Amino acid sequence: MTPERFAALARSYGADIGRWPARERAAGRTLSEANRAAAAGVLAQAAALDRLLAAAPGPAADLALQERVFRCAIAGRATPRTGRWWLGFGLGAGLAGAAAAGLAAGLLIGPLALAPAPAASGADPVAQASNLLGEPPDPADG
């Protein structure tokens, strides 16, 4: 491995050689041992960004969320988020008012209450995943 390739790998994958492509790890470690000072400089620069990325931890999947996701999946449809309960309440109140006014709310409430959540737009993500035919990369992006 050349020092240039070593530096390129650190720029892409970070300072932890264990996260580099498997076929290049051994050569990377050998070069790191053979050129300690130079390698340490390269890795220190990459490690600084690694530390910042580590400071942005992922969201917590708490038990309540786990339960909600589980129940939604079994039911086969997404449920409103907790923070949106008032939207459902507002819709329900409006429909109830319409019913009291003698409109045919009964015909509306059933289908609205039972309608499945709208599917994501575009093709079925599962079919895309199965066929490995998902959206191609946008060449103008990135």
Added chain:
Amino acid sequence: MTAGPGEADDELVRLAGKGDTGAFRSLVARKLPRVLNLARRMLGDPEEAQDVAQETFIRVWRHAPRWRPGRAAFDTWLHRVALNLCYDRLRRRRGHGEIAAAALEDPGPAPDRNLHALDIGRRVEAALQCLPRRQREAIALCHFQELGAVEAAGLMRVSVEALESLLARGRRALRVSLADLVDER
């Protein structure tokens, strides 16, 4: 001999496919953090990330009876489904001219270096959301999801060389936008 993570996934999916809700509950507990994390990095919005997680597991439950171990790792398939759902949302967002919530909340460079960890995390998250989508995706898959280069490149349908280029450009852009926080000691 203990089953590896992939084999344990396959067994849970197999049982879930037979209607075993206990196995499916275990699968949700095991995989939800990864799906949620990926969607959060891709979308920058915690509530949208939860929506994507819900939609992903609806599809897992629905398709579990047809899952065939050996064709692909379940974890890879799960990432593919979640990524496609994220793409859908990003496409709709682009159509509406919306910007990720986290990007809007970017607090900008710190006036001093005494930022709390929470503030640093927000700055990093906002900087990630400002990256072009493909660079953000590469960093999400390789750094946060800890996928190997071959697997991440396969999910993104690019060569490993192209993945490395996206990673390098993404990391360079992050270094620039977070320059006041980078400490190379």
